[in-house]
Amino acid sequence: MKTRYSFGGDEHVFVECDEEMSLQAFFKGLSMTNAVRESKIKGVTEICPANASFQIKFDPDVISPDDMLAELKRLEVSASKGVSSIKTRIIEVPVLYNDPWTHETLMRFRERHQDPNSTDIEYAARINNLETVDNFIKAHSGSPWFVSMVGFVAGLPFLYQMVERGRQIEVPKYLRPRTDTPKLTVGHGGCFSCIYSVRGAGGYQMFGVTPMPIYDPAQSISYLKDFMILFRPGDIVKWRPIDRPEYDQIVADVDAGKFVPRIREVNFSLEEFERNIDGYNKKLEETLYGH
């Protein structure tokens, strides 16, 4: 892992912790962004952590770009031991895989897809050697996922699958991005899953939808009253496959203000996770479901 620094114009420093994705790279970025926050460097206006990199926005009228860069490099040394465990949350996300809305949308954009003769989920199952869509859903929902970035559009989580690299689902993005994606689509591109918080353009393969809103600018949904965005970097997600009747029930419950997402506090330790991935995930699930 080699840290690479670059200016993004005269107002940003871009720091790539590693060229490739890993939880180690995420945690290195987390350590450094925490260090930047704590050091209260004058002129820093915003700290944006990402999957394996981060960005610092600064005011060059307050701190010169060279001084900003020197401060960050100084912090890299002190942050190198860094955090590898965090107090966070595990959140259950119900998913209707193979839903009618993403199906309608993916059929409209078939000519932009690698395989116009199958659906996104069939294609993803095949190229990941999972044989059937059911097996794919089992693989996708079988382990927890780590929110390694929030962004693109308001409140959209990027999710990294918490399994050995050899088992991680990987798919290419659409050949050309779609101009439409249903709201709350569960998508996947590269090694990342995501939940589209709003309707709009997108290039990720579409596998299903969740009935659980994750962004509410009106702040009228019961669990989004305090803040309009649900996810934070470091959250852990467990997908739960649901059927259409349950999907409809959750939509009705959300509308009635009765839906309460299943969220539990949890400590995550990268070392312990890496020592025994399946065992650790099982413990996370026990925390979520309380048995």
Place this chain on the structure above:
Amino acid sequence: MAIKVVSPGLSTTVQDLGRPGYYHIGIPLSGAMDRAALAAANLLVGNDESAAGLEVVFMGPELEFTAPTIVAVTGGEIPPKLNGTPCETWASFAVKSGDVLSFDFLKAGARAYIAIAGGVDVPVVLGSRSTYTLGALGGHEGRKLMAGDVLPVGVASSKARAGRSLEQKLRRKTSNPAELRMLPGLYWHRITEEAGKHFLSDTWKVAPEADRIGYRFRGGKPIDFVPRTPPFGAGSDPSNIVDACYPYGSIQVPSGTEPIVLHRDAVSGGGYFMVGAVIAADMDLIAQLQPHMPARFVAVDMPTALAARKDMNAQAAAVRASLQS
């Protein structure tokens, strides 16, 4: 005091100077794309320069005022008319109750700014009144204006008066072809030396897909990449990276074909490499580019970017000094 929207124009939105601080969760800066023009319009009508006004794109709205007030129009040349009679731009003028402000066809530039004494008084969301349409956030109901909308206006300051005008030399002209100064960096190392040369020497044209999220350019040669084994998680296309933050002003080139400069409603991150970023001093210029206009990217170094920034700040100070009397 309110403004009735008789017809909305193409895409008129409420904007102030922006909503910094939430980019890390995907909520962009938003705010006027031509910040200097909105600031000047506000100062002309006696507002704080960060008050909310209206950003007009290509085609102006028709607005009716429910009470007497002071108004100013700045920015691109979309000539305003009061009750059908042309009125001066970059100058404050009085309107009476029932007066209608409308606009003639676009002559130059792309975006005009309307300031009203007291400012457009929509609710402040996350510290700003700016509209972020993709997120349905801020502004008037989180969207562009529609016929029949009624916009509340705040209380005018004691400094509001008609007949204030910004001297010619302080009004920014648009240049054609546009030269956008950029600092090469970010993932510049991903492209070949030859590709870097023609990226900077080619003349690009603004594509029709040019909006508040980003300005797309086409017409230059496709970019060749330095060969690599794709890093895990990035995706197989040579233009893919492990999804990262996109700086405001950054220039991404999906598949190496059409550069996109992200603007005020930028997507905050994604999986396309970037060749660098347009310097802060030239971001306002982009707001005034029309589709099909030629543009060039000019590589500069950091000292040049900072010198341009100093000039921009000096210009803003001169506008302030000239109008706050």
